[in-house]
Amino acid sequence: MLRQVVSKRSIASFTKNHNIVPKKYGGRYTVTLIPGDGIGKEVTDSVVKIFASQGLPIDWERIDVPGMSNENEVKKAVESLKRNKIGLKGIWHTSADQTGYGSLNVALRKQLDIFANVAIFKSLKGVKTKIPDVDLVVIRENTEGEYSGLEHESVPGVVESLKIITKPKTERIARFAFDFALENNRSTVTAVHKANIMKLSDGLFKNTVAEVGEKEYPDIKVNTIIVDNASMQAVAKPHQFDVMVTPSMYGTILGNIGAALIGGPGLIPGANYGREHAVFEPGSRHVGLDIENQNIANPTAMILSATLMLNQLGLREESKRISNAVYAVIEEGKTTTKDIGGNASTTEFTDAVIDKLNAQ
Incomplete structure (x- = not known):
């Protein structure tokens, strides 16, 4: 609802x-x-x-x-x-x-x-906004992911940019998001990912957030959603979201969507x-x-x-x-x-x- x-x-x-x-x-x-x-x-x-x-x-x-x-x-x-x-x-x-x-x-x-x-x-x-009564929080991991800053040109004209996702830091941001939800009377944490394409990195993020939620925070509902669908849903039906937890770049994108939603x-x-x-x-x-x-x-x-x-x-x-x-x-x-x-x-x-x- x-x-x-x-x-x-x-x-x-x-x-x-x-x-x-x-x-x-x-x-x-x-x-x-x-x-x-x-x-x-x-x-x-x-x-x-x-x-x-x-x-x-x-x-x-x-x-x-x-x-x-x-x-x-x-x-x-x-x-x-x-x-x-x-x-x-x-x-x-x-x-x-x-x-x-x-x-x-x-x-x-x-x-x-x-x-x-x-x-x-x-x-x-x-x-005045097109959709009233928006109330959501985006929590993003600040220190790794797409913003790890590890880029190099392996051969002329070929640049590699490394995305780093680690289990310890994902567990840390997941616990932060669930603790935040508890302290602020919020009921749901949604992990945003692109695990259908980046199966290892975003798969690790998605599965780790879900695992932390299910094992350590039984009173908080945990969901997962692909980032492109999350973007569409945030524009169409933002009220379905409560706390969203993301790797670095996805949080920046959703943050701009959120800004447009509220003015x-x-x-x-x-x-x-x-x-x-x-x-x-x-x-x-x-x-x-x-x-x-x-x-x-x-x-x-x-x-x-x-x-x-x-x-x-x-x-x-x-x-x-x-x-x-x-x-x-x-x-x-x-x-x-x-x-x-x-x-x-x-x-x-x-x-x-x-x-x-x-x-x-």
Whole structure:
């Protein structure tokens, strides 16, 4: 039976089997801030302004590293996150034309082993979409799969790109997905794969997720679905999905579909979790180079990602107040950004959220 009503479930902090202990002195937390590229500075500035207006106990350690830097530059961000354990991050741009090194986003995840990416796709009141009441989560494995970064030209004109799927890391992401479902009152985990073609790699992923679910999580239903069918079903009948768990590339594809379903990439909160570190960033991989420095970007995804960070820090009431203020501004529709039908600037939207908070 399809769920036609968006539940009132909130996304809890995710700490099971993790050792994320944020740096705290004198009742204040030090958080790594990585603005990233494109609209990253504008939307992270929005978060900083909102937090400051509410007197939240957050001190920012800002790391300005552009995505077009060489991979050695990512060490600055890695060192900061190793100290602070928690970070808020914009998206680093990875050009299809760059050569000599891969994505800094992938490099960061690998060096810190932040293996689980969580993107939340939930319809918001005030945003008109073709399909209402969407409420699903995509969890993807961050450190292997198609994004392993192992490519070589074996002979001129022949390039081999290696996709790596391992049983231990698949078991790890599977347990993460099932634990997430339990902690957030979700009933079903669906493994997305292409095992009909990639029988060994995706076959291992599909079978391992099903095995972990059936043996260790009897209260959670486990399904499997081929990625192309999953894409069609997500567009036609998204309500049938609850938590989807995927190898790296499939999660990126489904994430873009999810963004289209609920109104665009500016609305998708996200997070990346490891055993010892958590990095919060928008759940849809759009840098916004085309609207950079125009003060028209929608900061909702970054603000809501920051509220997930507050949950992780134990600041649940503050998280709820800020997220509710964002929802209220969007539902009211008077001060929304262009991407969701308004004409407000990033600054005006941010100030409207602060006004809602101060009126509470």
